Amino acid sequence: MSLASQVRAARPTPDDASALRGGLRDAGATLDVVDHATCLTVPARVDAALVRGPARGPRGCGDLRRRGISGRMKLVILGASGGCGRHLVEQAVGRRHEVTAVARASSSLDAPTGARTLRGDLTSVAFLRDAVRGQDAVLSALGLRLPGIAPWQRPVDPDFLDRSTAALLEAMGAEGIRRLVAISAGGVGDSHDAVPAAFRAFIAVSALRSVYPALDRMERALLASALDVCICRPTGLTDEPATGRAVVARAIVGRGAIPRADVAAWMLDEVARPAFAAKTPMITVTGAAGAPPRR
Numbered sequence: 001m002s003l004a005s006q007v008r009a010a011r012p013t014p015d016d017a018s019a020l021r022g023g024l025r026d027a028g029a030t031l032d033v034v035d036h037a038t039c040l041t042v043p044a045r046v047d048a049a050l051v052r053g054p055a056r057g058p059r060g061c062g063d064l065r066r067r068g069i070s071g072r073m074k075l076v077i078l079g080a081s082g083g084c085g086r087h088l089v090e091q092a093v094g095r096r097h098e099v100t101a102v103a104r105a106s107s108s109l110d111a112p113t114g115a116r117t118l119r120g121d122l123t124s125v126a127f128l129r130d131a132v133r134g135q136d137a138v139l140s141a142l143g144l145r146l147p148g149i150a151p152w153q154r155p156v157d158p159d160f161l162d163r164s165t166a167a168l169l170e171a172m173g174a175e176g177i178r179r180l181v182a183i184s185a186g187g188v189g190d191s192h193d194a195v196p197a198a199f200r201a202f203i204a205v206s207a208l209r210s211v212y213p214a215l216d217r218m219e220r221a222l223l224a225s226a227l228d229v230c231i232c233r234p235t236g237l238t239d240e241p242a243t244g245r246a247v248v249a250r251a252i253v254g255r256g257a258i259p260r261a262d263v264a265a266w267m268l269d270e271v272a273r274p275a276f277a278a279k280t281p282m283i284t285v286t287g288a289a290g291a292p293p294r295r
């Protein structure tokens with residue numbers, strides 16, 4: 001659907017039209033004419049990337065703008081040194097967002113040119129307030145580091161997610177930042193029965209048995225907050241190149257896997273165009289059963 005058709009479908013009020021014009025201007029585009037009754041005459045040179053996919057339902061343009069369609073965003077990426085975090089930083093810079101890559105002091109982190117890096121204690125409210133201040137949204141790729149997957153292995157810092165989640169919620173609340181997209185895992189919470197029995201058994205007998213309850217607590221704390229949260233639950237992560245074929249799956253059959261690069265792309269799409277607010281979509285490239293259509 002063309003931008004003009006989307007704008008028309010949104011039936012904007014005069015305020016909406018003015019907000020849309022502002023959003024396009026921020027993104028370096030212009031509207032030649034916006035008549036709020038017809039809301040037409042959008043120049044062809046408006047970047048198609050500003051609007052990915054159709055606006056759903058009769059929304060105002062103000063709503064489109066709130067949903068991130070204004071283009072460039074200020075994004076904070078927590079856990080920027082991790083597998084998914086590195087992809088998030090690289091892709092966010094590639095999409096021309098203004099990026100702050102955050103990791104603890106001891107992390108190895110080479111953020112690409114164009115990203116600001118910030119190091120500190122990710123369980124400190126004061127540090128996180130500094131990190132999120134003035135930003136549009138937070139992406140979290142934080143997780144628990146495991147020394148190994150054997151049953152006797154335990155996370156290096158078992159309550160890190162509890163402490164960092166509590167601190168992040170306090171920091172975002174205090175700074176008035178509302179939008180967060182975070183990573184959990186397929187099989188956590190109410191997706192437990194949606195993954196294959198063999199994988200459930202693996203969770204139960206491997207070191208994951210101490211990670212999954214921590215992810216579950218993180219999810220509950222985030223979802224109970226007043227924030228605008230989406231927590232994706234990827235299946236098995238790989239370092240394969242991005243496929244662009246990530247889907248939201250109701251259940252997994254066989255081997256569920258998804259490249260970290262696809263997880264990052266999915267999260268960046270979601271932060272720009274929220275479709276799963278207050279939800280915990282399971283995302284995968286392989287093994288999807290009953291997948292709803294792609295976003």
Ligand SMILES: NC(=O)c1ccc[n+]([C@@H]2O[C@H](COP(=O)([O-])OP(=O)(O)OC[C@H]3O[C@@H](n4cnc5c(N)ncnc54)[C@H](OP(=O)(O)O)[C@@H]3O)[C@@H](O)[C@H]2O)c1
Pocket residue numbers: 078079080081082083084085103104106107108122141142143144145157160183184185186215233234235236237238260
């Ligand atoms: N592995 C899988 O197949 C799989 C499948 C589904 C979901 N997941 C989930 O997806 C998440 C992201 O995966 P990934 O491969 O990107 O994870 P990862 O490479 O282990 O990255 C975890 C991030 O969390 C940070 N972190 C961990 N403990 C910390 C602490 N005490 N203080 C500060 N930062 C800390 C790490 O920082 P440092 O670099 O400094 O350690 C790193 O940036 C995982 O954590 C897991 O919960 C994993």
